[in-house]
Amino acid sequence: MAKTPTLEDVATRAGVSTATVSRCLNQPDVVVEETRARVMEAVEALGYAPNFSARALVAKRTQTIGAVIPTMENAIFAEGIQAFQDVLQAERYMLLVASSGYDPAAEAEAVRTLIARGADGILLIGLDRDPAVYDLLATQSVPAVVAWAFASGGPVPSVGFDNAASMRALVAQGVRLGHKRVAMISGRTEGNDRARARVEGATAALRAAGLPDLVVEEADYATGAAADALDRLLDRVPDVTLVVCGNDVLAAGAMQRAHALGLSVPGQLSVTGFDDLGLARLVQPALTTVRVPHKTMGEAAARALLAAVDGQATESLLLPTELCLRDSLAAPKS
């Protein structure tokens, strides 16, 4: 088993010092052409690859970015994270992923681990978290950016969209169509500012229209949870005509239960989603939802984080969302 060649092996073969080899690799222009050629030849011949741990130890940079994601299972994060990753990969950084399972303590732990591992920067999802996490990031001076939510002037820059305003616009559209009794199936709001903001947005739209308060049921992502939530909602608000959901997965589940109950969508009940996942166009009827620029967001978050890692000032970025009007929302039957 061939031992991995080291800088010294290359230096010996090229007849120079390790310092020179190091320079050739990191600041080629400082080394004179001829020496460099000899060194590079040796590097090739030996198939030398620098040892990242050793380099990181002294350089205090790992070319690694960490990300703490609630869960990768959720399609909601997949597209954005992939875009984030693509940018990192193009810039020769690698992605170290940790998942928190929506647990604040687990997230804090993951951030600690990522810092200990020398992540050059960290991606966080959403705003809700123990302030201690931000303190840690600050004292260790590890740059971070928040995505999937937006807040100007927060402890770290954010690259995201306005969850509340987006949902408010969607519900306002429902109101415009004549809906008066609307209810909501939300994802768990505890420790989840995105979910909470969406509820707030829906609430605000109803208030502004002088309509009865929003009735909310929470559901997790398990199959059938949204369906059961719909049952409860129908029970609490028999005359509901519009059920807005915190995301597309929830909406698809609710719609399915509606069908099972013999309720036609949007004939007897309108249902809306949020995110515009591929799923939104695959269900019947296609979901009216809010389109979130996942890809743009992931890329922008990566650029912002990389800029911060390079010591550049980074500003928060608010991305626009747009209403995606399809078939699951229609005017209520009078």
Add this chain to the structure above:
Amino acid sequence: MAKTPTLEDVATRAGVSTATVSRCLNQPDVVVEETRARVMEAVEALGYAPNFSARALVAKRTQTIGAVIPTMENAIFAEGIQAFQDVLQAERYMLLVASSGYDPAAEAEAVRTLIARGADGILLIGLDRDPAVYDLLATQSVPAVVAWAFASGGPVPSVGFDNAASMRALVAQGVRLGHKRVAMISGRTEGNDRARARVEGATAALRAAGLPDLVVEEADYATGAAADALDRLLDRVPDVTLVVCGNDVLAAGAMQRAHALGLSVPGQLSVTGFDDLGLARLVQPALTTVRVPHKTMGEAAARALLAAVDGQATESLLLPTELCLRDSLAAPKS
């Protein structure tokens, strides 16, 4: 900006040597209770966290596992990777992810990068790849395991299921119900052994029943691709009664187009999927598909890889799939 505390800082504060602190952290039982207590107190007080680069440099182990995934966008990998990650996290390993975008060259490059970064082990998806990748893994003696496919006696152990047999069983079921003209919408087969095996399985089932050959159209994952493929299929095989699809996403797309064309499913056309994603139960009618034990597979792959990293012999593991009979497949109208 508080400098990160080092082993030495802890040692000084606890009045012991750095070696003792190191032992407390790595082999606690070797240190006497009292000393250990003092050390741990210092660790707490200083908020000490070991520097992984330094540790990795000497230990020649990074506690990091790499994974090269075609794309995280695809829900097909999400659940399995999350399960994989959960096991790693529980065992105090971290996941370094790279994506290949289904490009063999990009995958090879990613493996090289992962090795240079000292990944202790690498997860690969599927069997199809340049043999040079396996050679590299072998000469660098970095353990790897393949998931999402199965092959006994391959260059590296695999943890997966039998794509061909699963699809064959599904098509056999269709044949049993009376289908005689069946066609398939497959994902791209180039460089994708899973897709190819599924086509082979369907082909074999038809042959065994003495039915006409399978007509196949390929589609990528873009929205609408499966729908367009259905159009082409309908054109080529006007009397088709069953369209089997390489995965659930494709099936959902095909079903949607069928609806748009006024074809009832399964009344006039049966459609089946593969994977049993959450999506399968959210579309109307619910998809008949093949259930793949994503979670079990991800966990088993992680365990196998970790065992290999620990120097234990690892065997390939064939996981069972099961037919998931729902509403999108029914006997054809005669």
Add this chain to the structure above:
DNA sequence: GTGAAAGCGCTAACAG
């Protein structure tokens, strides 16, 4: 322009 030498923070013999 290049080499010598001093570590980065940690682990692992080897003594005591």
Add this chain to the structure above:
DNA sequence: CTGTTAGCGCTTTCAC
């Protein structure tokens, strides 16, 4: 049981 002492492979002054 605990301290001393070498490095791990690389980068980076500081001389020449």
